[in-house]
Amino acid sequence: MTDLVIKSCGPMTSLQDRGRIGYQGFGVSPSGAMDRRALAVANTLVGNPPETAAVEFMNLGGAFTCEGGDLHVALAGAGCSLSIDGTPVAPQTSVVLKEGQSLEVGHPRTGTFAYxxxxxxxxxxxxxxSLSFHLRSRLGGLKGSPLKAGDRLPALPEAQDREPMQLAVDLLEETGPIRVMLGPQDDYFTPETISLLLESEFTVSPQADRMGFQLTGPRLEHSRGFNIVSDGIVDGHIQVPGSGQPIVLMRDRQTAGGYPKIATVISADLARFAQLRPGMGLRFEAVERDAAVAAARRLKDWIASLPASLTPVRFALTTEHLLSRNLIGGTVDALAPAPADVND
Known part of the structure; x- marks a missing residue:
C-alpha cells in the first residue's frame, strides 16, 4: 500500500465524497463535498469517478509527502496553488508525486473549498x-476525525500507473445572483418581505461553516411567527429564525428544523454559494422549477463531459524532463559501417 502522509493542514481538512445517501430518515446528515464541481474536476484528472472521496481543504492549504511508492494526484477548487518540491504545477493538471517528494497546497485565493x-x-x-466526515456526529473521515499532521491516507499502488493529464475545458463558472426557488414556507412571510429578500444585498457573516452560512442584511420579518412544526431539511434551505437574519443550510446540516424556510438555493448554484467567503456580498433571484431543473441538468451534463476533455500533459523539453525519459533505445553509431545486405 502507498500512503499519502500529511505533514500539515488546517483544522477542518477532511475526507469528503458525494455524501451519505439514504439515512436522513434516521437523523443522519448526508454531509459530502461542499463544491461537487471542483471534486469532479480533481477526480476526473486522476481517472476516478467524479464523486470519489478526496481531501477537502477549508480556508487553508496543507503539505504532504508519500511513502511506499508514487502517487498520481490532482488539485481543484478555490484558486489554490499546487507545487511539488517547490515547483508549481499548472492548474487543471494531474501530476505524479514520487516517493519522498513534498507536495504543497496553497491557501484558497478565490473561494473557500478545494480538493x-x-x-x-x-x-x-x-x-x-460514505467516507464523508461529519463533525457533529463524528461519522466518516479517518477514524471518525478530521485530518491532521501525521495521518496516513492509504492508496492503491496499482491505480497510480497513469499518464499525467490536463483538462482542456473551461470551468463551469456561473455569475450573477444566487438562484432560489421560493418556499416551502414562503407563506410565513408577507409579499413585502419576499421582495426584500430578492431586492436586497446580503453579506456572508463570519458565522459560516459546513453546517450553514448565516447572512447579514435587512431583517426579514415573519407574518405568522418564527416557530413551525419541525419538518425535513434539504441542502440550500434558507431558514429565517427570530432574528430575521437568514441562514443557508449546507452539507452538514441537520435533517429537520423548526424555523420557516423562505426559499431554497437551487442545486446548480449551491457549490458557487459555498465558495463565497465571509464579507462577500450576494443577491438572490427567484426562478421557477423548470429553470432549476434545466440548470441541474446542465451541471450534470458538464460533469459527464469532463473525461472527453482530458488530454496528455505536454511537458516542456527541460533538462530534468529529458533525463527522466529513456532516450537510449534505438540509437545507432553514425560512423559504423553499414550492415551487409542479406542478399549479398
Whole structure:
C-alpha cells in the first residue's frame, strides 16, 4: 500500500465524497463535498469517478509527502496553488508525486473549498456507504476525525500507473445572483418581505461553516411567527429564525428544523454559494422549477463531459524532463559501417 502522509493542514481538512445517501430518515446528515464541481474536476484528472472521496481543504492549504511508492494526484477548487518540491504545477493538471517528494497546497485565493484527489481513491473503510466526515456526529473521515499532521491516507499502488493529464475545458463558472426557488414556507412571510429578500444585498457573516452560512442584511420579518412544526431539511434551505437574519443550510446540516424556510438555493448554484467567503456580498433571484431543473441538468451534463476533455500533459523539453525519459533505445553509431545486405 502507498500512503499519502500529511505533514500539515488546517483544522477542518477532511475526507469528503458525494455524501451519505439514504439515512436522513434516521437523523443522519448526508454531509459530502461542499463544491461537487471542483471534486469532479480533481477526480476526473486522476481517472476516478467524479464523486470519489478526496481531501477537502477549508480556508487553508496543507503539505504532504508519500511513502511506499508514487502517487498520481490532482488539485481543484478555490484558486489554490499546487507545487511539488517547490515547483508549481499548472492548474487543471494531474501530476505524479514520487516517493519522498513534498507536495504543497496553497491557501484558497478565490473561494473557500478545494480538493486533492488520488488515483483509485482513498483506501479507507466507509461508514454508512460514505467516507464523508461529519463533525457533529463524528461519522466518516479517518477514524471518525478530521485530518491532521501525521495521518496516513492509504492508496492503491496499482491505480497510480497513469499518464499525467490536463483538462482542456473551461470551468463551469456561473455569475450573477444566487438562484432560489421560493418556499416551502414562503407563506410565513408577507409579499413585502419576499421582495426584500430578492431586492436586497446580503453579506456572508463570519458565522459560516459546513453546517450553514448565516447572512447579514435587512431583517426579514415573519407574518405568522418564527416557530413551525419541525419538518425535513434539504441542502440550500434558507431558514429565517427570530432574528430575521437568514441562514443557508449546507452539507452538514441537520435533517429537520423548526424555523420557516423562505426559499431554497437551487442545486446548480449551491457549490458557487459555498465558495463565497465571509464579507462577500450576494443577491438572490427567484426562478421557477423548470429553470432549476434545466440548470441541474446542465451541471450534470458538464460533469459527464469532463473525461472527453482530458488530454496528455505536454511537458516542456527541460533538462530534468529529458533525463527522466529513456532516450537510449534505438540509437545507432553514425560512423559504423553499414550492415551487409542479406542478399549479398
Amino acid at each position: 486533492l484527489a488520488v488515483a483509485g481513491g482513498i483506501a479507507v473503510e466507509p461508514e454508512l456507504g
